Amino acid sequence: MSEKTILVADDESHILNVVSLKLRNAGFKVITARDGQEAYELANTEKPDLLITDYHMPQMSGIELCRKLKESDATAKIPAIMLTARGYSLEPGDTEQSGINQLISKPFSPRQLLTAVNEVLGLAA
Amino acid sequence: MKIRSLPIFVICLIAAGLASIASTAGVLLRTRPDAYTMTVAGIVLFMLASAAGLLAGTVLRGNCRSVARRLANQIAGGSIERVPLKDAEMRPLTTAINDLVDYTNLKISDSRLRFKELEIQLKVAHAERQHAEAIIKSISDAVLVTDRFDELVLANESAARALQFKTTQPRRTPVDKVVSDEKVIELIREMRQSGSTNGRRIVEHKTKVGGVDRTYKITLSCVADDSQGGENREPAGVVCVLHDMTREKEIAQMKNDFVSHVSHELRTPLASIRAYVEMLVDGEAHDEKTRGEFYEIIQSEANRLGRLIDNILSISRIESGLVKVNKKPVSLSVILKEAIEVIAPQAKTKNITIEERVPPAFYQTNADKDMLYQAVLNLMSNSVKYTPEGGNLTIESVVDELSNNVVTRITDNGVGIPAKDLPFVFDKFYRVEANSKMAKGTGLGLSLVKHIIENVHQGKVFVNSEVGKGSTFGFELTLV
Numbered sequence: 239m240s241e242k243t244i245l246v247a248d249d250e251s252h253i254l255n256v257v258s259l260k261l262r263n264a265g266f267k268v269i270t271a272r273d274g275q276e277a278y279e280l281a282n283t284e285k286p287d288l289l290i291t292d293y294h295m296p297q298m299s300g301i302e303l304c305r306k307l308k309e310s311d312a313t314a315k316i317p318a319i320m321l322t323a324r325g326y327s328l329e330p331g332d333t334e335q336s337g338i339n340q341l342i343s344k345p346f347s348p349r350q351l352l353t354a355v356n357e358v359l360g361l362a363a
Numbered sequence: 364m365k366i367r368s369l370p371i372f373v374i375c376l377i378a379a380g381l382a383s384i385a386s387t388a389g390v391l392l393r394t395r396p397d398a399y400t401m402t403v404a405g406i407v408l409f410m411l412a413s414a415a416g417l418l419a420g421t422v423l424r425g426n427c428r429s430v431a432r433r434l435a436n437q438i439a440g441g442s443i444e445r446v447p448l449k450d451a452e453m454r455p456l457t458t459a460i461n462d463l464v465d466y467t468n469l470k471i472s473d474s475r476l477r478f479k480e481l482e483i484q485l486k487v488a489h490a491e492r493q494h495a496e497a498i499i500k501s502i503s504d505a506v507l508v509t510d511r512f513d514e515l516v517l518a519n520e521s522a523a524r525a526l527q528f529k530t531t532q533p534r535r536t537p538v539d540k541v542v543s544d545e546k547v548i549e550l551i552r553e554m555r556q557s558g559s560t561n562g563r564r565i566v567e568h569k570t571k572v573g574g575v576d577r578t579y580k581i582t583l584s585c586v587a588d589d590s591q592g593g594e595n596r597e598p599a600g601v602v603c604v605l606h607d608m609t610r611e612k613e614i615a616q617m618k619n620d621f622v623s624h625v626s627h628e629l630r631t632p633l634a635s636i637r638a639y640v641e642m643l644v645d646g647e648a649h650d651e652k653t654r655g656e657f658y659e660i661i662q663s664e665a666n667r668l669g670r671l672i673d674n675i676l677s678i679s680r681i682e683s684g685l686v687k688v689n690k691k692p693v694s695l696s697v698i699l700k701e702a703i704e705v706i707a708p709q710a711k712t713k714n715i716t717i718e719e720r721v722p723p724a725f726y727q728t729n730a731d732k733d734m735l736y737q738a739v740l741n742l743m744s745n746s747v748k749y750t751p752e753g754g755n756l757t758i759e760s761v762v763d764e765l766s767n768n769v770v771t772r773i774t775d776n777g778v779g780i781p782a783k784d785l786p787f788v789f790d791k792f793y794r795v796e797a798n799s800k801m802a803k804g805t806g807l808g809l810s811l812v813k814h815i816i817e818n819v820h821q822g823k824v825f826v827n828s829e830v831g832k833g834s835t836f837g838f839e840l841t842l843v
Binding site: 250252253256257259260262294314322324332343344345346347348349 | 630635638639641642645660664693
């Protein structure tokens with residue numbers, strides 16, 4: 239199995255660090271971004287296998303980031319998991335419009351996040 | 364000349380003449396009882412009888428006319444009285460007339476009584492109507508009452524304001540000539556046509572009044588017509604009540620936003636605590652240094668959560684008026700010095716120097732010491748948070764004896780606040796996005812300061828700032 243790269247975007251450094259550690263411990267390569275704009279740029283240069291993004295971020299929100307990535311052919315296929323503290327729910331059609339595959343509410347369990355990551359990437363847990 | 368107009372003495376003269384003729388005839392009959400004499404005497408007696416009859420008829424007719432005249436005068440005068448008996452010949456007629464007079468008088472008296480009753484009833488009805496109108500007019504909700512022809516019978520001032528018409532409209536003007544809101548007209552018409560006299564219809568209606576969005580709860584009900592019997596009676600009209608729920612909606616929205624913000628703010632530190640605890644439990648922190656970092660993160664996030672809850676509760680209690688305010692004359696300088704002592708260690712870790720310019724302690728303000736201390740501490744803590752290493756903090760308080768005010772300013776040379784954010788920095792949960800990476804905040808600290816200074820102490824908060832140069836936060840209070 240080739241090493242999968244995951245891009246994690248969150249303005250809360252504690253969350254960013256804990257998610258990165260959990261994923262690295264599970265054998266993934268992790269790259270991080272502190273806001274939506276930085277994440278957009280990294281997604282285009284690094285072409286990650288998965289994006290994990292917070293909903294509420296400065297510069298560009300998680301949902302805007304996902305929609306923007308979906309617009310470009312180079313990044314349209316990147317699946318996404320969104321973390322949210324806002325009780326946002328996925329509407330039918332959100333997956334097609336923004337590429338968000340799963341929504342995880344904060345506070346979340348890193349174990350549950352890892353399960354979701356494996357599921358989206360089609361890997362056995 | 365007519366006989367009835369002859370004076371009484373003329374009649375008497377004729378009677379005396381006739382009597383003398385009669386006595387002459389009697390004398391003639393006794394002295395000369397021949398045929399000629401008999402004939403003359405017969406003629407005389409016939410004339411005599413005719414004259415007597417004529418006389419009696421004249422007298423009777425005169426009495427009748429007198430009674431008739433008397434009655435006519437009384438009727439013209441508005442009251443009729445019994446007729447006195449003048450002549451035995453007239454007794455039956457007089458009795459009949461008097462019975463009629465008694466009967467008529469009884470009827471007149473009955474009618475007068477009834478008239479009085481109706482007059483009173485009318486006054487009562489008028490007073491009741493005015494009372495009902497006064498009640499309807501005093502209702503703060505807009506009330507429109509229409510009749511079965513959709514004509515406006517009654518509308519209060521609130522209705523005139525809400526639907527923008529003049530209350531001076533004449534009664535019973537078609538409602539669509541008075542009210543321009545198509546929806547309201549349609550609802551009234553539908554309700555009247557439905558004929559449902561039991562039950563009401565409640566509709567939420569969004570409209571614009573003077574260019575401002577308003578939301579009304581419209582309650583429509585039919586007025587039952589009591590004069591009609593039976594099951595299928597038509598409604599006499601429609602009562603339409605418009606309750607302005609714009610403010611209620613706004614409050615509900617604000618409440619919703621508040622709960623949404625609070626839950627978001629609470630979830631964020633809780634998310635860190637939960638994730639780090641789970642990592643420790645799962646043994647994902649491989650070395651002691653990492654575990655130490657995790658413990659510190661959990662501790663600081665738990666503290667953040669505690670502060671957040673304290674701030675939310677303080678704001679909520681101040682807003683709802685539940686907080687017990689204990690105001691007494693206190694020295695603002697003493698409070699400032701106490702707060703500086705608490706903030707100094709934090710400032711020292713960032714090499715921030717604090718310059719203190721406070722007036723003598725004898726200047727006092729009427730304040731709740733704990734609350735004012737919290738407000739001052741929040742302002743100082745913010746300044747330290749948003750000032751880079753090696754910065755300066757100036758805390759000054761200036762007394763203006765002329766206007767009996769004290770102005771406190773906390774000035775830093777920190778990151779500053781963009782002009783677009785300045786009007787909102789005291790709003791609940793507002794955070795300056797550009798500075799969000801500089802420090803963690805709940806977005807409640809400055810909101811609490813504003814509440815304490817303005818709502819509890821009737822003072823005024825202010826802010827001046829320039830990006831890259833620093834900020835001055837302050838407040839103004841009245842001296843004792």
